[in-house]
Amino acid sequence: xxxxxxxxKEKMLVHCAPxxxxxxxxxxxxxxxxxxxKTAAFAVQQNFDAAxxxxxxxxxxxxxITDWIPPDTFIASRRRWQKYAQNxxxxxxxxxxxxxxxxxxxxxxxxxxxxxxxxxxxRLLTTASSxxxxxxxxxxxxxxxxxxxxxxxxxxxxxxxPPEFAELKTIGCRVFDDEEGQRVAQVWVVExxxxxxxxxxxxxxxxxxxxxxxxxxxxxxxxxxxxxxQDKGVCFMAALRGSPKDLAPYISKPKN
Amino acid sequence: xxxxxxxxxxxxxxxxxxxxxxxxxxxxxxKEVRVAEEKQNLLQLYRxxxxxxxxxxxxxxxxHATLREAAQLAAGSEAPRDRLWFFRNARWRxxxxxxxxxxxxxxxxxxxxxxxxxxxQIEKLxxxxxxVWISGAPEPQRTALAxxxxxxxxxxxxxxxxxxxxxxxxxxxxxxxxxxxxxLDAAFPATQT
Numbered sequence: 001x002x003x004x005x006x007x008x009k010e011k012m013l014v015h016c017a018p019x020x021x022x023x024x025x026x027x028x029x030x031x032x033x034x035x036x037x038k039t040a041a042f043a044v045q046q047n048f049d050a051a052x053x054x055x056x057x058x059x060x061x062x063x064x065i066t067d068w069i070p071p072d073t074f075i076a077s078r079r080r081w082q083k084y085a086q087n088x089x090x091x092x093x094x095x096x097x098x099x100x101x102x103x104x105x106x107x108x109x110x111x112x113x114x115x116x117x118x119x120x121x122x123r124l125l126t127t128a129s130s131x132x133x134x135x136x137x138x139x140x141x142x143x144x145x146x147x148x149x150x151x152x153x154x155x156x157x158x159x160x161x162p163p164e165f166a167e168l169k170t171i172g173c174r175v176f177d178d179e180e181g182q183r184v185a186q187v188w189v190v191e192x193x194x195x196x197x198x199x200x201x202x203x204x205x206x207x208x209x210x211x212x213x214x215x216x217x218x219x220x221x222x223x224x225x226x227x228x229x230q231d232k233g234v235c236f237m238a239a240l241r242g243s244p245k246d247l248a249p250y251i252s253k254p255k256n
Numbered sequence: 257x258x259x260x261x262x263x264x265x266x267x268x269x270x271x272x273x274x275x276x277x278x279x280x281x282x283x284x285x286x287k288e289v290r291v292a293e294e295k296q297n298l299l300q301l302y303r304x305x306x307x308x309x310x311x312x313x314x315x316x317x318x319x320h321a322t323l324r325e326a327a328q329l330a331a332g333s334e335a336p337r338d339r340l341w342f343f344r345n346a347r348w349r350x351x352x353x354x355x356x357x358x359x360x361x362x363x364x365x366x367x368x369x370x371x372x373x374x375x376x377q378i379e380k381l382x383x384x385x386x387x388v389w390i391s392g393a394p395e396p397q398r399t400a401l402a403x404x405x406x407x408x409x410x411x412x413x414x415x416x417x418x419x420x421x422x423x424x425x426x427x428x429x430x431x432x433x434x435x436x437x438x439x440l441d442a443a444f445p446a447t448q449t
Contacts, residue, residue, distance in 0.1 A: 012426040013422075015426040015427075015429050016411055018407070019405075019407045020407060023407070024411075025411075025412070041370070044370045044371070048374040049433075052378055053405050054378075055378055055381055055405075056303060056383065056406060057407075058383050059307075062316055065319065069299065
């Protein structure tokens, strides 16, 4: 085999061939050398380089240096993080920690968003998605006026629509028992075909006291969004088909 | 003054004993600068400086200055990140030291094909002669040849220290070999070998 049979890239690599075999740590270079070893020119080059390298190793070291630095003194590289990162064990551990951290953060955020009565609110969101306005008793009034209606007709205490939604016009309403036997009031309003739900707040089984939370909490489920608020042991949820952004203008309104 | 085969005059200046004392007092320099998987004989750094400058005193000065800086960095908890740092640092110091003398002219030197007899021709040389020949090469060929013949670096490391692209390094080494062969042929004609 002649040197001319090597490709241009192989020739380029062969010219840089390290003198010692153990210095060859590049795959392309190793392949090029494998092919080049069949050529006479490469053998001449290797002999030439080996002789020159031997000459360099014979450069005398001044006594001033050898006195100060013993011949077995080495420079060694500090292990860089890239080297650790390339280690499969470190890589696998790193990925596992990353995944655990992501899941942990996700669960933490989810837990922070949880509130007492969330399970009931989600169930009622499903109810909202399957309810038709025809199923409710027609009532045309302001939503804020229904608190008295629920008290008078169904003896539901404090089932009041919050001031943020009190001025909205209603189409109909109904009262029903949910799966857990809780009395739920449902109101349908004209605006954005929104539905309101009023239901008892979750209670502590030991003390029987309502578990409280402050402000509005958002939930989202199957293209339906809800904004939930608790007041004096009764939860109110405004639900509509859309995203929590659609409810944001209402709940950000200042209270009257 | 020495005159290199490339017509470059080299100035010689002795390192002061004060400099050496200062370097010797550096506390961080022990028997082992650091030992890990990739290690490199520290004395090769001196040989590199010698090849770059062809002057023992200057090489010693650059060697000490490089170690002094490494020790100072280590003392400030900023130890050099890799072993190539020593060679990069020494390279720039050598180039700076080389700037004080006359510069090599960029001339097209005669090139000969590598001969089978080259090893026997090289055997007749003194290390100083080889160093003078390498130190007379223009940059970056000088650095490429000095590092390559130190036989301490792999291909990637050579590219990293010389800051060259693969085709550039390849051409410089190939031309260097042929130019050195031509010089050998002139210094030791066939009848002598």
